[in-house]
Amino acid sequence: HLQLQESGPGLVKPSETLSLTCSVSGDSISSGDFFWGWIRQPPGKGLEWIGNVFYNGETYSNPSLKSRVTISIDRSQTQFSLHLSAVTAADTAVYYCARVRRFADYFDYWGQGTLVTASS
Amino acid sequence: QSALTQPPSASGSPGQSVTISCTGTSSDVGGYNFVSWYQQNPGKAPRLIIYEVSKWPSGVPDRFSGSKSGNTASLTVSGLQAEDEADYYCSSYAGNNEYVFGTGTKVTVL
Numbered sequence: 001h002l003q004l005q006e007s008g009p010g011l012v013k014p015s016e017t018l019s020l021t022c023s024v025s026g027d028s029i030s031s032g033d034f035f036w037g038w039i040r041q042p043p044g045k046g047l048e049w050i051g052n053v054f055y056n057g058e059t060y061s062n063p064s065l066k067s068r069v070t071i072s073i074d075r076s077q078t079q080f081s082l083h084l085s086a087v088t089a090a091d092t093a094v095y096y097c098a099r100v101r102r103f104a105d106y107f108d109y110w111g112q113g114t115l116v117t118a119s120s
Numbered sequence: 121q122s123a124l125t126q127p128p129s130a131s132g133s134p135g136q137s138v139t140i141s142c143t144g145t146s147s148d149v150g151g152y153n154f155v156s157w158y159q160q161n162p163g164k165a166p167r168l169i170i171y172e173v174s175k176w177p178s179g180v181p182d183r184f185s186g187s188k189s190g191n192t193a194s195l196t197v198s199g200l201q202a203e204d205e206a207d208y209y210c211s212s213y214a215g216n217n218e219y220v221f222g223t224g225t226k227v228t229v230l
Contacts, residue, residue, distance in 0.1 A: 039221075046123065047158075047166065047209050047221040060217040063121055096165055105213035106156035106171035113165050 002026040004097050004111035012091075012118050018084040022097030022111060029078045030055045035100035036073065037107065038082045040093040048093075052100055053080050087118040124149060124210055124222035131228040132200045140225045142193040142210035148220055150191035154213035157186060157195045159206045166209060170195060197227065205229045 008020035022036070029036065035052035042048075051061035053071040061069045070083040084091060094115050098107040125143040132138040142149065142157075149155055155173045158166035168177050170186040173193060183198045193212070197204050210222035 035217075037219075046224040047211075048123075049211075049219040049221060052217065052219075062218065100219075101171075104172055105152070105154035105219065106168055107158070107166070107211065108168050108171075108177065110165040110167075 002099065002109045004099065004109060006095060006097050006111045006114040008114060008116070010115060010117060012087050012116060013120050014088055014118055015086055018082070018087050018091060018095075018116055018118070020082045020095055020097075020114065020116070021079050022081070023077075023079045024099075025078065029073065029080070030075050033102055035060075035102060036080045037098050037100045038071065039096045039098060039107070039110075040091075041096070041113070042090075042093040050082065050084075050095075089118050091118045092116065121214060121218060121220055124212060124220055126208075126210060126222040126225045128223070129226045129228065131230055132197075133230045134200055134202065136200050137196055137198045138200060138227060139194055139196045140208055140210075140227070142195070142212075142222045144191050144193075144212055144220070146191060148212040148214040149188065149193050149210075151215065152213045153188065155186065155188055155193040156211045157184070158209045158211065159204075160209065161206045200229050202229050 037052040038050040053073045059071045068085045073080040094113040096113045097111045099109040157170040160166045174186040
């Protein structure tokens with residue numbers, strides 16, 4: 001049974017970089033059938049797609065965040081990571097990692113989410 | 121890339137049906153049959169309930185059904201139950217390996 005778990009600091013100072021890791025267990029992270037993605041949800045608001053990474057390292061990001069987003073994958077550690085630079089209070093959100101089924105384009109497995117607050 | 125438009129709220133009595141719309145453009149909803157729907161309970165991660173416009177993942181009751189016409193997709197919950205009270209989000213493929221979510225709809229069971 002596939003499981004995803006986010007980890008990382010819950011507090012980041014404005015202008016610094018938010019860094020999160022998603023650990024994957026129960027299935028291979030190297031399948032060409034899936035992307036591995038990040039989605040966020042500000043408190044009381046809706047979901048926003050941040051970006052995806054493919055097993056070979058190819059990445060795709062939301063155009064509105066592209067200049068600040070770096071997503072990477074470590075197949076040996078079965079994990080992938082999100083780095084969001086120059087954070088502001090507007091980046092305060094629950095961050096989810098998820099598996100994305102390619103060619104059908106849906107998010108089928110999600111982590112439980114982790115709240116990251118951007119504040120001094 | 122703009123969020124897909126959903127009504128903020130919808131409601132119905134137990135046993136009734138409620139339909140939620142999800143309006144996008146020809147670049148997302150209208151351009152691909154890759155619309156999915158998610159149910160989110162408070163403090164929980166979203167749960168996939170419909171994919172490819174109208175297909176059910178394993179374990180999802182067929183009280184949930186999806187459809188699409190032009191740039192608007194819809195989710196219908198039939199035979200409303202108290203446990204269906206939650207937030208619902210649509211999502212669509214938007215080309216170039218990009219995705220967009222809807223604004224979300226809070227469903228209340230009266």
